[in-house]
Amino acid sequence: MSYVPDNFKYVESHEWIEVLDNGNVRIGVTEHAQSSLGDIVFVELPEEDSYATGDECGVVESVKTASDIFAPLTGTVVAVNDALEDAPELINENPYDDGWIFEMTVDNADELKDLMTAEEYRNSIEDEE
Numbered sequence: 001m002s003y004v005p006d007n008f009k010y011v012e013s014h015e016w017i018e019v020l021d022n023g024n025v026r027i028g029v030t031e032h033a034q035s036s037l038g039d040i041v042f043v044e045l046p047e048e049d050s051y052a053t054g055d056e057c058g059v060v061e062s063v064k065t066a067s068d069i070f071a072p073l074t075g076t077v078v079a080v081n082d083a084l085e086d087a088p089e090l091i092n093e094n095p096y097d098d099g100w101i102f103e104m105t106v107d108n109a110d111e112l113k114d115l116m117t118a119e120e121y122r123n124s125i126e127d128e129e
Contacts, residue, residue, distance in 0.1 A: 008118060
């Protein structure tokens with residue numbers, strides 16, 4: 001079974017969300033998602049702009065397919081992981097650390113309550129593995 005950190009939140013589209021000390025959130029794709037995608041060869045990083053929950057904001061391309069990245073919360077992208085431009089494989093190697101994709105401010109912290117816990121996410125992918 002894929003590793004799913006307990007201290008993160010998750011969405012059905014296989015993005016993880018880490019709440020940072022400054023109140024911003026860091027987002028990436030889960031280990032399960034990167035494993036399903038295969039070798040990642042390109043990442044289209046989000047623009048530093050405002051997004052609503054569920055908006056498409058980037059793309060991860062692998063040798064198998066391309067997969068959209070969605071904003072898990074309403075807010076503004078304030079940072080992107082520029083290292084992915086030259087080394088998109090960081091998502092395969094370490095999706096929860098060096099492979100993070102972007103950070104955003106959150107317009108409404110109550111939205112965090114609607115995200116899946118690690119246990120809920122594990123249960124949602126159980127049948128896929």
